[in-house]
Amino acid sequence: MEYAAINLAQKFNLFQEHWSPKVIAEMNDYQFKVVKLHGEFVWHDHPDTDEAFIVLEGHLRIDFKDGQLQVGPGEMYVIPKGVEHKPYAETEVKVMIIEPRGVVNTGSEEGELTADNDVWI
């Protein structure tokens, strides 16, 4: 059989839009998604699940109600379920998100930044 790895940089080259996660792989009922971030997102939480971020390029700031987090290239963080957070990217940031299938990017705060779910690339 032919086996081929998934190249993250190649996946990021396939789209330009921000705040619109694209699924690149599944593991059991979890999905790996790549997303480009730029600017300020909305306050939201994911009431039913933790959410992992791995930053591949750029510097991501995540605001919490009681503090702030910086995540640079080669760094990761797991947002605990139910914790309100707001991502901010002063310049473009490339991120891989890992979370259960079905999680919506804006969590419980549906709005204009709510992206289509389960879009593969």
Add this chain to the structure above:
Amino acid sequence: MEYAAINLAQKFNLFQEHWSPKVIAEMNDYQFKVVKLHGEFVWHDHPDTDEAFIVLEGHLRIDFKDGQLQVGPGEMYVIPKGVEHKPYAETEVKVMIIEPRGVVNTGSEEGELTADNDVWI
């Protein structure tokens, strides 16, 4: 509150041994583990779960019964559950593994390369 990202390179600097995954984060009942690979592992499978590999440094070869896979830096692959595989690293490879808590590195093939489980770093 003080928030701090998890730096993958810093975690890899904390140990030298090969084939001995260290847990660095949890997401729900899944764990993120860093591991250094060098040489040839054993044929094994994980009968109950998929297993995700992200290569951070070096070139990993994964042999399957019917083919072979190369995974380089910035690439990933998800081994489906039940699929026999054998990792091989000609020179040292730094990998992040993502899988459910409790998964043993040698799967159903316990032996001298079986590492202690759930070791945090």
